Amino acid sequence: MTYFLQLVLSGIVVGSIYALSGLGFVLIYKSSRVLNIAHGQIIAMGAFITYALTVWLKIPLYISFFISMGVTFFLAMSVERIFLRRLIGEPIISVIMVTIGLMSILDGIIYLTPFGSFNYSFPDFFPKTTINIGPATISWTQLVGVIVTFVLIGLFSWFFKRSTVGISMRAVSDDQLASMSVGISVPKVFGLAWAMAGMSAAAAGGIIGNITGLNFETLHAFGIIVFPVVILGGLDSIVGAVVAGIIMGLIQQFASGYLDGKWGLNGTADVLPYIILLVILLFKPHGLFGTHEIERV
Amino acid sequence: MSANRWFATGNFFSAYRDEQRIFATHLDRAIFATFLTALFVWPLCFEVSSKNMLVLDNILVAMVAIIGLNLVTGFAGLISIGHAAFVGVGAYTLALLARTIGDSHVLITHAWPLMLLGCGGMGALFGAFVGLPALRLKHLYLAIATLSFQMIFQWTINFLPMFNQGQTISIGRVFWFGGEVSRKDHYFFWYYVALTIVVVFGLAVRNLLRSRYGRSLVAVRDNDRAADAMGMHPGLTKVYAFALAGFFAGVAGGLHAYLYRGAGIESFTLQQSITYLAMAIVGGLGTLTGAFWGPAAIRLLDLQVENLVEWLTAIMPANMNLATALKPLTFGLVIVLFLMFEPRGIANWWRICRSYVKLWPFRY
Numbered sequence: 001m002t003y004f005l006q007l008v009l010s011g012i013v014v015g016s017i018y019a020l021s022g023l024g025f026v027l028i029y030k031s032s033r034v035l036n037i038a039h040g041q042i043i044a045m046g047a048f049i050t051y052a053l054t055v056w057l058k059i060p061l062y063i064s065f066f067i068s069m070g071v072t073f074f075l076a077m078s079v080e081r082i083f084l085r086r087l088i089g090e091p092i093i094s095v096i097m098v099t100i101g102l103m104s105i106l107d108g109i110i111y112l113t114p115f116g117s118f119n120y121s122f123p124d125f126f127p128k129t130t131i132n133i134g135p136a137t138i139s140w141t142q143l144v145g146v147i148v149t150f151v152l153i154g155l156f157s158w159f160f161k162r163s164t165v166g167i168s169m170r171a172v173s174d175d176q177l178a179s180m181s182v183g184i185s186v187p188k189v190f191g192l193a194w195a196m197a198g199m200s201a202a203a204a205g206g207i208i209g210n211i212t213g214l215n216f217e218t219l220h221a222f223g224i225i226v227f228p229v230v231i232l233g234g235l236d237s238i239v240g241a242v243v244a245g246i247i248m249g250l251i252q253q254f255a256s257g258y259l260d261g262k263w264g265l266n267g268t269a270d271v272l273p274y275i276i277l278l279v280i281l282l283f284k285p286h287g288l289f290g291t292h293e294i295e296r297v
Numbered sequence: 298m299s300a301n302r303w304f305a306t307g308n309f310f311s312a313y314r315d316e317q318r319i320f321a322t323h324l325d326r327a328i329f330a331t332f333l334t335a336l337f338v339w340p341l342c343f344e345v346s347s348k349n350m351l352v353l354d355n356i357l358v359a360m361v362a363i364i365g366l367n368l369v370t371g372f373a374g375l376i377s378i379g380h381a382a383f384v385g386v387g388a389y390t391l392a393l394l395a396r397t398i399g400d401s402h403v404l405i406t407h408a409w410p411l412m413l414l415g416c417g418g419m420g421a422l423f424g425a426f427v428g429l430p431a432l433r434l435k436h437l438y439l440a441i442a443t444l445s446f447q448m449i450f451q452w453t454i455n456f457l458p459m460f461n462q463g464q465t466i467s468i469g470r471v472f473w474f475g476g477e478v479s480r481k482d483h484y485f486f487w488y489y490v491a492l493t494i495v496v497v498f499g500l501a502v503r504n505l506l507r508s509r510y511g512r513s514l515v516a517v518r519d520n521d522r523a524a525d526a527m528g529m530h531p532g533l534t535k536v537y538a539f540a541l542a543g544f545f546a547g548v549a550g551g552l553h554a555y556l557y558r559g560a561g562i563e564s565f566t567l568q569q570s571i572t573y574l575a576m577a578i579v580g581g582l583g584t585l586t587g588a589f590w591g592p593a594a595i596r597l598l599d600l601q602v603e604n605l606v607e608w609l610t611a612i613m614p615a616n617m618n619l620a621t622a623l624k625p626l627t628f629g630l631v632i633v634l635f636l637m638f639e640p641r642g643i644a645n646w647w648r649i650c651r652s653y654v655k656l657w658p659f660r661y
Contacts, residue, residue: 035437035440035441037378037444083633083637086637087637090640091374092437093374093376093582094636094640096376096437096440097376097574097578097632097636098632098633098637100378100571100574101575101628101629101630101631101632101636102629102633103571103629104571104575104625104628104632105625105626105629105630106629107625107626107629108622108623108624108626109622109626111621111626112619112622112626116621117621224444224448224567227444227445228445265456266456267452267455267456270448271448271449271453271456274445274446274448274449274452275445275449277442277445278427278430278442278446278449281430281434281438281441282429282430282433285430285434285438
């Protein structure tokens with residue numbers, strides 16, 4: 001029972017980060033219908049910028065966290081401006097291909113920095129003691145990470161639901177032509193969607209970096225694990241991304257907790273999400289909360 | 298039609314049959330035949346080092362794979378981010394067989410053409426399975442399905458003891474009339490095999506594309522609802538496109554395994570899938586010649602990058618991992634630049650040159 005609770009707890013920790021990364025992914029997809037395959041690279045960049053600022057420039061963690069969010073805000077916005085803006089109206093294939101190319105470019109850039117070849121880990125900012133929740137334990141870093149994640153998810157959802165900019169973003173995702181006619185600048189909204197996705201990715205990266213350490217391969221994998229998460233939740237649903245993120249975190253923890261080591265299996269947590277993804281695509285392709293696209297000729 | 302079937306200045310098609318000819322003029326046919334003969338004869342005339350031969354073999358194997366990727370991504374309009382995994386399916390079919398019955402079993406060393414076909418068949422099977430979501434969904438989801446297949450494939454090879462956990466599984470030397478192919482002749486021999494396969498597959502695809510089954514792919518890409526109304530089943534056509542791509546990839550995988558005399562995971566990773574996509578895009582999606590230009594261009598670029606890395610490591614601090622950095626950087630740049638400035642790829646330059654020569658001395 002203790003073991004089970006421990007798995008649930010760590011599943012929620014991992015899942016909340018998946019939720020935050022899935023949120024950024026969904027933001028881009030929802031407003032501009034672009035599948036951003038380079039999301040993991042932006043997450044990694046956020047983590048690396050946070051690290052560089054806190055450890056090398058000795059800026060307090062909470063400030064550098066926000067600075068890195070600001071940097072990726074402009075980074076993602078310029079990515080949209082330089083590469084994707086000119087592809088508006090092009091077939092969806094070339095748009096996806098461009099994000100694949102982008103992923104490759106960002107990979108290359110990261111490999112040029114020391115972060116590509118060495119592993120770093122953040123110094124401890126929080127007490128090393130663990131907290132007992134019932135029989136299970138959780139470290140301070142994890143607890144703070146989860147709290148920050150949920151606060152950020154709440155802020156993003158609030159922004160999307162209530163603020164004027166958020167409402168215009170939702171309008172664009174609903175009907176581009178209609179939103180243009182009421183005076184919303186659609187390209188600006190695309191840029192903002194990318195920028196906000198970049199911010200959320202950087203936040204996710206900073207939190208992951210604090211919890212698991214900085215390894216480019218692991219951070220990179222977060223960009224690909226986003227796919228099972230958003231497909232399970234529905235590609236265009238923010239609530240879906242959050243719920244599915246936590247479900248996926250739990251599934252992974254249970255897989256590594258109960259399946260590994262049995263029947264000669266190992267590392268099942270890395271593969272189960274993708275098997276689930278294929279099964280969902282076959283049987284319930286729009287996920288838990290996604291809208292069903294109805295095509296009319 | 299033009300009376301002169303040797304030199305046609307412009308198009309004078311008066312029947313569909315004329316337009317569908319594999320070679321528009323006798324001159325085309327003659328040039329093709331000469332070029333082919335040259336490709337087959339030149340290694341006999343010059344002394345080629347094994348290293349250079351390996352580069353050529355690699356290009357030819359990649360061409361086989363890209364013919365498949367071009368069919369699914371170029372002609373049928375479905376992105377496959379997992380093409381390296383399909384190539385891997387082919388290679389590991391062979392490797393698994395070699396592991397179970399011994400790597401120098403008669404089946405592997407003597408019946409290698411059959412083995413290559415078997416690899417292709419296995420690839421087609423997996424391709425069709427991954428394409429199954431096409432029955433209900435559009436391309437966007439299919440791209441994700443292929444991506445997840447890539448991840449599942451990598452896990453399967455890396456973690457299951459059956460596949461030696463990603464370590465190389467060796468495959469024996471093959472036999473040809475007149476005995477075992479020796480170490481000296483190995484790359485030489487596979488050059489001819491791969492070249493023959495490329496030529497046969499190239500002609501086969503050219504033929505396919507003028508038949509009903511090829512044109513249905515293009516119809517589904519351009520407008521699947523219209524294709525549906527004309528009596529094609531869009532979903533099944535897409536599944537069939539994936540199966541075709543899987544077949545070509547599987548054969549390429551088998552060739553790869555024989556060529557390197559083994560299969561290891563590092564040749565079938567996500568990175569490699571992106572390289573394949575880069576090849577298809579640079580060559581020109583939706584053109585047959587693109588499948589030949591792309592691999593050649595990217596492999597040569599790859600060699601240049603390696604030279605550059607060698608040159609740079611001599612003058613730069615040694616702690617930077619330049620080789621791993623520059624490759625993704627150049628491939629990514631090449632993909633993005635081609636998509637933004639020449640989405641039709643090198644094949645389009647080729648087309649422009651051809652039409653210039655064809656209409657010469659007139660401008661249009």
